[in-house]
Amino acid sequence: MSLVQSIDYLAITPALVVAVVGIAVLVLDAFVTDRRRQLTGWISAVGLVVAAVTLLPLTDHPRGTFCVPGGGRGGLDLSSCSYVVDNLTLAFQVLVLVGALVVVLLSLDTVRDSHLPAGEYYFLLMMSVAGAVTMAASRDVITLVIALEVVSLPAFALVALPRYDGRASEAALKLFLVSVVSTAVMLFGLSLVYGVTGAVHLDRIATALSDPGARNAALVLGVALSIAGFAFKVAAVPFHFWAPDTYVGAPVPVAAYLSVVSKAAGFVGLALLVTQGFAPYADVWAPVVAVLAALTMTVGNLVALRQRHAVRLLAWSSIAQSGYILVPLGAAGKGDIDRVLPATVAYVLAYAVMNLGAFAVVTLVGRHRRANRLEDYRGLGRTEPLTAFALAFALACLAGLPPGLLGLFAKVVVFQAPVEQGTGWLAVVMAINVVIGLYYYLAWAATLYVSPGRDMAAQQARPPSYRISWSDGVAIGITLGAALWLSVVPRMVLEALG
């Protein structure tokens, strides 16, 4: 038997391109003069575009590589491959690469202005992106865990890069501790599952679990603990406390990365694990996820009501949005799992577009107003109509209110799942939460269009006319364009999943 396996290099090209460009950036940074360091940002941006282009040849049919010979017990073509590129994978890889591109564009000015080490910054970002790209294609638990760690480890350093800022160190430490603990919990759970089933591939685990006679306590524990591990990563209540402090302490583009790309990677991992690996145990994990979802959106929305700081508000809002994303998975217990997965994926895609849109404008305002309080947005609609519109539209989407049809559509798709699957209470909780969410999103959006006050303090707080660099402009343009486009043709998101 040959020890050498055949590899479908075309399938893994996107991840390879990102990783190679990342390493090239690090080496290049070590050999150029200080003045040229900013080039690394542009190289990273080009690398991400190239990686996105290499996705195009993969769209014709599903591909699998790193397969175990002998096939799975199901006898399917793609069974027991560690790395599979299908429509689900492609949807997430597009999300990750475009999201990372927006983050890089937003970072260009941030890195230069706040004297962050450019080479290290983009190297760490690209490594994390390579992990996120791999995550979406992983179909065995070892690859899933490694990919999750590749996403997380560079993120700690990214958060800590403003070395002389105490808040950044605190943020990085909180993220690190929570992430390490959650990985330990998850590995314990997965090791129990492996111990009983003897399989690491998701399809083989599912086959082993589907035998009703083999159901035992260790498997139930393993499934529940694995979910707890992922709940940390996606900042689901009660494992959410790190998120607000980490987002505020990190550079704003890094916060955007954590709340969109890294969180999407966490969700795709969770969705793959529970819907493909643990599908026969839906009656065990779905109620757990349902309770997590209800708690997450309620706590997230209630605390967001009281926030006066833009990034902190977005942090709590993204916790609440995590709750909505979990709803379809929570509704899977009594029904058809294959029908709830597209709903979750659709919401993650929509969430990425609208949340990045909000973060893009918040990053821009944060350059001029370090404190980034909500008052700093007062009257932005007069001085910067287009930027204010981009933020207002993103907020309308997050609230799910017309004209933000993208958000409305995503919420309807998610809402259908518990209604159809007979988990009515979850639908009621979600409906109440959407109404609570309306208040703080719309209050912020309204701030943009009220006139600045008459007194001295308000006059000083008047937003200046920003000089918008073209990288910021492109970043805001991409997110606003995507949000508008998907609001007009929202079926695109679902059809992409086939």
Next chain:
Amino acid sequence: MNSYVPILVLGALSLGFAVVSIGAGALTGPKRYNRAKLDAYECGIEPTPQPVGGGRFPVKYYLTAMLFIIFDIEIVFLYPWAVHFDALGIFGLVEMVLFIVTLLAAYAYVWRRGGLEWD
């Protein structure tokens, strides 16, 4: 609800273990303190005296340790490859070269950033 019994049992067991082991030590252990017992535990040897305030040591040691890890990990992967060189053939060679080149990138970075200079 029945399927969650194992989770509750695990929670109860871990809580019980923590409470019992800490509680039993506090309740039943003899409390005869002397100077040696109150010292920091350093595997049975006399604790190394520390300067006031915890002391500082050069960050250079940290870099050296990181460099050691780079080469340590390299050996961990090189050794099995060397043993199975015949079976792995050209493919294995290419894989190994790629792996070492990746490590060299990190090494080059450390070198250019002055990580190899002791002073």
